[in-house]
Amino acid sequence: MSSIEKRVLPLLPLRGILVFPFMVIHLDVGREKSVQAIEEAMIKDRVIFLATQKEAQTDDPGEDDIYNVGTVAEVKQLLKLPGGTIRVLVEGIARAKINQYIDHEPYFSVEVDQYSEEYEKNSQVEALMRNLISQFEQYVKLSKKIPPETVVTVVNIEEPGRLADIVASHLALRIEDKQSILEAVDIAKRLEKLCGIVSRELEIVELERKINVRVRKQMEKTQKEYYLREQIKAIQKELGEKDDRMAEGEELRDKIAKAKLPREVEEKALKELDRLEKMPPMAAEAAVVRNYLDWLLALPWAKGTRDRLDINMAETILNEDHYGLEIVKERILEYLAIRKLAKKMKGPILCFVGPPGVGKTSLGRSIARALERKFVRISLGGVRDEAEIRGHRRTYVGAMPGRIIQGMKTAGSKNPVFLLDEIDKMSMDFRGDPSSALLEVLDPEQNNSFSDHYIEAPYDLSNVMFITTANIQHNIPRPLLDRMEIINISGYTEEEKVQIALRHLLPKQVKEHGLNNNMVHISENTIRRVIREYTRESGVRNLERNIASLCRKAAKQIVAGKAKKVKVTVQNLEQFLGKPKYRFGIAEKEDQVGVATGLAWTEVGGDTLAIEVTTYKGNGKLTLTGKLGDVMKESAQASYSYVRSRAAELGIKHDVFEKYDIHVHVPEGAIPKDGPSAGITMAVALASALTNRRVRHDVAMTGEITLRGRVLPIGGVKEKVLAAHRAGVKTVILPMDNRKDIEEIPNNVQKQLELVLVDHMDEVLKVALREAKFSPETAQVEPPPAVAYSNVVEVEGGSELPNENNLS
Template sequence: MEIRVLPLLPLRGILVFPYMVIHLDVGRDKSVQAIEEAMIQERVIFLATQKEAQTDDPGMEDIYRIGTVAEVKQLLKLPGGTIRVLVEGVARGRIKRYTGQEPYFKVEVEQYSEEFVKTPEVEALMRSLVHQFEQYVKLSKRIPPETVVSVVNLEEPGRLADIIASHLTLRIEDKQQVLEAVDIVKRLEKLCAIVAKELEIVELERKINIRVRKQMEKTQKEYYLREQMKAIQKELGEKDDRMAEGEEYREKIAEVKLPKEVEEKALKEVERLEKMPPMAAESTVVRNYLDWLIALPWSKSTRDRLDIKAAESILEADHYGLKEVKERILEYLAIRKLAKKMKGPILCFVGPPGVGKTSLGRSIARALERKFVRISLGGVRDEAEIRGHRRTYVGALPGRIIQGMRTAGSKNPVFLLDEIDKMSMDFRGDPSSALLEVLDPEQNNSFSDHYIEAPFDLSNVMFITTANVQHSIPRPLLDRMEVIYLSGYTEEEKVQIALRHLLPKQIKEHGLTGETISISENTIRRLIREYTRESGVRNLERSIAGLCRKAARQIVTEEVKKVRITMQNLEQFLGAPKYRYGVAEQEDQVGVTTGLAWTEMGGDTLAIEVTVYPGNGRLTLTGKLGDVMKESAQAGYSYVRSRAAELGLGGEFFDKHDIHVHVPEGAIPKDGPSAGITMACALASALTGRKVRHDIAMTGEITLRGRVLPVGGIKEKVLAAHRAGITTVLVPRDNQKDLEDVPNNIKHKLHFILVEHMDEVLEIALLEKGYHPPAELGAAGAALPEGMPYQPVIQDGEEPGTIHEHRFS
């Protein structure tokens, strides 16, 4: 063995064996300097391969320890700073240590010398290796046959192994194992195993190639025979399968009666199909396209039932209440009877969950004797869901609108677009913009789907959309629809819905009959009051289903003939009541006011509490309030401060006391302008020590000057007040017109007072002098200010239902 100090050239993705001559392109700075150093000295360099070819700046641990001592035969400098060198491997070597790393790697190398004794074992291994290599060359076709001749004549076993390894297409790891096998016997054994494995892979590749070639020959043969058969059929005047398929499509197109431009497009596609090879992938795309064109109802339509009385009876049978909606449908029928050609209306039902928006669309279709289609837009965020995909995409389909029209089978169905307020958008487009063409009466007579690529007439479709809240519907869409509000049901309406629809339906679904279960009307009424609090009837139906389940189990397990559910035993079936009927405050209190709020679930009452304690003039708001409610509280606070003198509060009072406004149920987010006057009233009560009447609820927005502005959702709020046991409701004067929407049976149970200034609210809601604030508040509120005498607006014994035109006295 010989110890030498040589410059190191790390190799990427290549390995050099002894006796191997190869060109190397060197570009890295360290490598270039190593080559230059070698040229200065004995033209000898050490070549070692990197463990990872991707490493640009390898360290000592990234380079294999065993490599090849090589001689630089030729050097050529290329443009760009790259050097091309011709090297020849001389002998194996092992890095003992690194003597330097800058400006190039310098290593102390232990050079191995090739010493061998040609034993019978070595001779046998050499013959086996040469035989395997000959077979590999014959099968792989990657190595020239002349190489075998040069290898066969080699007598040195080490050189034989190295040359064969250099010609094989192996992984760097396998070549490195051969290079590291210093012992000749181990090297020959290792290489024999590697060549045997490569032979198996090459043999498998050959079998696969033969199989593929046979399949291709079979396909070409079939194509040739088909062409011959086509020529023979043409001579005989017979049609082939493709011609027959084309004729079949032409007959279907003629039967469907497509519009002229669509028919021309379809016939062109049929011609394309006939010219395509049978195995062409695009032929399936053309067939699917033609099937869609033929299946769409271009000219099919159903005849409307124009009998208004029959339609009215169907609507009444399916739904209790909903007077405005039913009137709108009957108006449409009346116009259809007078004017034969009319565009389909686009209605938008807005209301809380469970009031029957979706089922109402089904009833409208039944009343008109039209087909009914429903699609849900909740969570749709891809424009292609509406307009479809272009046919260039794999698996392309029309959008949901065209799919719905195919399902309907007629061009004038009732088309329900559910949850239109729950659409979203992302990088794939805005589906609400795509819906504009569908829901615009001026555009939808020529709706364009990306897949169909032909105008489709949607003007005869009766589109109905549903939403829980109006503000979530995109404005351009809302502008094209006629909005009909479905507010919550009154208690009486819920009772009738339960008795007429829900109870019979659940009894039937649970395998019961009227002879096995009985639920009285009073039981239903208690169920509504104490177990469900909602605008719709969804939870009511669930509660009735729960009663039916319990009854069914009792009938099966206890073998009773009939289960009677009464007001007295209702708790045995459903447990303790969940709600307290009439949740208005039981007594007048200081700083507690009942407000009315509108939520997505309908109307609700809102208790607002205010407390005052010594501090430094800070206002605290709690109860998970939104920005609008916080601003209302600030406005009410500013109004009360501006009226401090009239309320009997000293000038320094606000600087020495903190005020805390809290809206209970702090886990529920609350927002909106409806609580402006409620907060101001609670603040005034807490500061003056005057109690608020517990039987009053109020709603309205407040300004800094004390004006009461109108708010929305009056009907829902009044229904909530009635449910809570309130007897008097304060409403902004500008909302008087909205009281007409309140059902008469509810209106006649309540007193309504119209107010337009905050002073009126305080005069009505706050009780007169006699209730003093806590002692720590000093003299605040001890005297009733002059000019604000308490005069009851509602006289004793007065009948409810009167709308009082109250003026500040």
């Protein structure tokens, strides 16, 4: 039973601590209200009421922020510290509960009900006391945070309420648990609640002990190894031996631990390190193992860069670095959009196919810049050995990883943009087939576990964005081609070259030659003339070389003091670059008999191809010259057979083929030529020579011919049309089946050319040949009437021939 006494006392709110009755403790008091409460208690009877705040962070607590049940305490000592803080020694006297707050200023003054404990021992209380003492002894024994002497003190306490309060004050409990014990006025309930709390704490302490034992065992093993190594070091030091190898081993062990290697690779590295430490210092294999470990640690197993998935920024960067190439840019932006929506995506394998100098390699660098990825490039031109890709086995002398792993080390990131240049120029010999080794690299289903012969551990290449480049698509091995997305980069129009020169090439060369815009000026018209008369290419490499030549000559004049600013104009261009190398304009200056302009595709883009045919008295022999390949010879034979089969319709006398020899020649005979594209061109030249009708000089054509005169589709339409445009041709004849390829031709080129789509050789002759000229040995045909032309014309078999006055 408990009796109640009402008292009015100053209140001291406590933060993060709770005081039980019979508990002696030091308190540091700094808040102004708390200091005032202490001073008021000292003036009166040294008695103060201690209650704990619900939240320790509250600096200025109100009534709702303080627990209602607290402890009446006596201030035993008071010491003023520097800074206005007071340190007091207090002793708990009894529990009390706040009835009401009397004053809030200058300190809290409260009316409390003070409980004085009167107890009667019974069997229940006695049992609870014994249980509590037993649990407390066990707790002290396990936790080892409380001095053993405390147990002796606790065992000798006879009052059950005091026993509960003393035990609770020694336990490291939460404030909420301590408060619940303080609020338990009934002694039996207090003991029962405390027994439950101590039982819970015992379980936690037991679990902590088990964890500590487990950790200690691991630590003991580590410490044992550490002590043994230290002993070895001490022995070596006493013997005067160097311990560099031990230090090296420790350094490598630390690096392996910090490298975040995959589990399989880490186990392999530690195994190799153990082998290294057991080897004699002068063993030849020690250097091999050390080099292997260096490679394992140098590779970016887990380190990567975060992609910049800002499509607008990427588009800006691509436009800054490259003019045109819209299809390529669109594909890159699509990739970025997918990466933003799908976080886990395998890197695409893009293959840029196009002639030299169109920006394939620099485009890869721009992609890396747009994505904020590392960029690494390797050239596969002339690679013959499979080990160049997969590496050598470590048993070989001088073994090294392959170029793929070397590139990953250079990048220092697991997700770089990796450019494989000149993939069409690989070859194979007795050392293996590197293109087959590349299958594992470029196959998205396999490259997540790429195996290098040197590393001997799977390496994940699935995050790498591979880009390959090639000049010719048909030279790429078919299995490789199947795993890549082909993006054709055909070449640039004249206007695109002008813009590229003004935006990129000219500023770059001016800067590299130590000049600035105040020293040299090259006009747009000058650039245009350089393109027309000093270069003939699909890309811009020769254009850049000519601009560099202009900058060099300008720099020479400035350094020699001949001029402060050099202006290169259309009029003085020849003083810098010499006479023009190419004739810009139409392929031929005038209509000629037996000379037709064809269009050819080459590794460096499209080009015009003049085909000449002449006849002379003989016995009907057909001669082919110009270093023609088998396909081109077959086209010539098919053209000859077609013209001969149509002799009557064309007005050619049959005895011409017995009385005259025919010579077909393709100029620049030292250059090998092959392909089906010149079939209709040869037929036109043959028909012109045998009918003595002139071929239009402003017409170029491409297409394969059959014996019956059908015109079959060909490839490289865009490159060929651009070549015709460069040569100044006005009309281009294309096979009807190549209609779909017209979309690839730039609009500004289409507007300047007349594209004629034909399905039969008769239609080609109607467009390409002029009016007839009469000759006793050759044909006699009537001159054809005129037909109107639009930008793209489809010529049908019954249509009439155009008159030269109506041609654009």
